[in-house]
Each structure stands twice: as structure tokens, then as C-alpha cells.
Amino acid sequence: MRLVVGGMAAIVGILLLASILLFISLPDANAFNERVERIFIENDDLTSQAEVKLLEILAQSGTAFSDTLASYRVVIFVLLVFATALLVAALVFLIMLLLLNRRIAQIEKSGIQVSSLLISRDQNAVYLNNMEFKLTEAAIETISVLAEARMDGDVLTGAQIEAMISGKDVTDCDEAAGATRIKRLRDTLGNQMVSELLVRNIARRGYMLAIDKDVIEMV
Numbered sequence: 130m131r132l133v134v135g136g137m138a139a140i141v142g143i144l145l146l147a148s149i150l151l152f153i154s155l156p157d158a159n160a161f162n163e164r165v166e167r168i169f170i171e172n173d174d175l176t177s178q179a180e181v182k183l184l185e186i187l188a189q190s191g192t193a194f195s196d197t198l199a200s201y202r203v204v205i206f207v208l209l210v211f212a213t214a215l216l217v218a219a220l221v222f223l224i225m226l227l228l229l230n231r232r233i234a235q236i237e238k239s240g241i242q243v244s245s246l247l248i249s250r251d252q253n254a255v256y257l258n259n260m261e262f263k264l265t266e267a268a269i270e271t272i273s274v275l276a277e278a279r280m281d282g283d284v285l286t287g288a289q290i291e292a293m294i295s296g297k298d299v300t301d302c303d304e305a306a307g308a309t310r311i312k313r314l315r316d317t318l319g320n321q322m323v324s325e326l327l328v329r330n331i332a333r334r335g336y337m338l339a340i341d342k343d344v345i346e347m348v
Contacts, residue, residue, distance in 0.1 A: 140216060148209045243327075243340040248273055248347045255318075257327070268317040270294050271310045272338075275328065276345050279338040286335040287311070311336055 247256040253269050255262045264272070274293045278285045285293070287307025292299040294310065315328055329339040
């Protein structure tokens, strides 16, 4: 976080320094007029009508150049301010994303803070921290199997989940069938973050409910 803030301050400082150097390097808006005035002073023998007319045209050109250069300065200043504002906004969003990712990582590490999980087979419903989730009968069977395994401290593979629900032997069950049941359970729960954190997939081991087994109740 300090690195990001320091980087933001450094970039803003670089932009400020660049803008100062740019304005210093730009020619003075009255430079052209001063040159024309010098021509008038150093060439006082230019008295013919054509020569005077030429000097008048040069003077008018100098005024136009001065106005144009002044407008350029304003445009450059506005663009630099706009670029600085965009940069600061982008860095603020970056900081917010970093904070959000850190928060999500903490949640994923600790799991959902569940104070109670009530599974009602009769009502095909799950009450998670007093939030009610209406599930299908198949989803209720899946979460019930996971809850029983969690209370026993077990992690179930997809084949084991399918075997316990279907009543078949594990060797006759496909891992993909259990994975499909898990996916349908997550889809039925709806909230992606809740479902992904509640029903956790442990690599090369299987599936489990990422909650304390003491908060589980089945009726």
C-alpha cells in the first residue's frame, strides 16, 4: 500500500516537473512582437508605403502568434491537469482493488463465518446464518451428505458423494457424477461467493463444507 501511494506521489511529481519544464521551454508569447518592434527601431529608414505596410502585417502576425501561443499554453495546462486527474483516479481504483482482493483472500482463507447451518429435509430448505435457501430435493441430498461427512471430519470425492446418494458401490460411480451434483448445489444456492466458499473443493482430495461442524444441525 505504501509502495502504491509512494508511486502515485512520484508520478504526480514527475508530471508537475514535466509541466514546469514545458512551460519554461515554450517561447514567450510576445517574442514575435518584440522582434517586429526591433525591426521598426533598427530600420527607421523604411519609409515607403510598401515597407510600412509590410511592417504592419508583421506586427499583426506577431499579435496573432501571441494569441495562438497563449491559447496553446491553456490547452497544454488543461491536458496536464486532466492527465494527472486520470492517473490519480486510476491509482485510487487500483488501491481499492488491492484492498478488495486482500479482503477476498482473507475470506477464502478463513472461510465463511457461519454461526448456524440448519438443513430441513422436509421443507427442502437450508438456513445459513438465518438466511433461507430453497433447494431442490437433489441439492438437499447433496448438502446433507456433505454435512454428515463434515461432522465426521471426512472429505468426500465426487464418486463417494454419488455412491452415498444413489446407494451404489463407489467403484460403480463416476467422479464426474458427484462433481455435477456439487455444481448443481452451488447453482441452487445462487450466490457465487457463498456457494464457492461454503462448498470447498480440496485439490486431489474431494469436497467438504468449509464450516465448523458444531454449527451443523439437520432435521
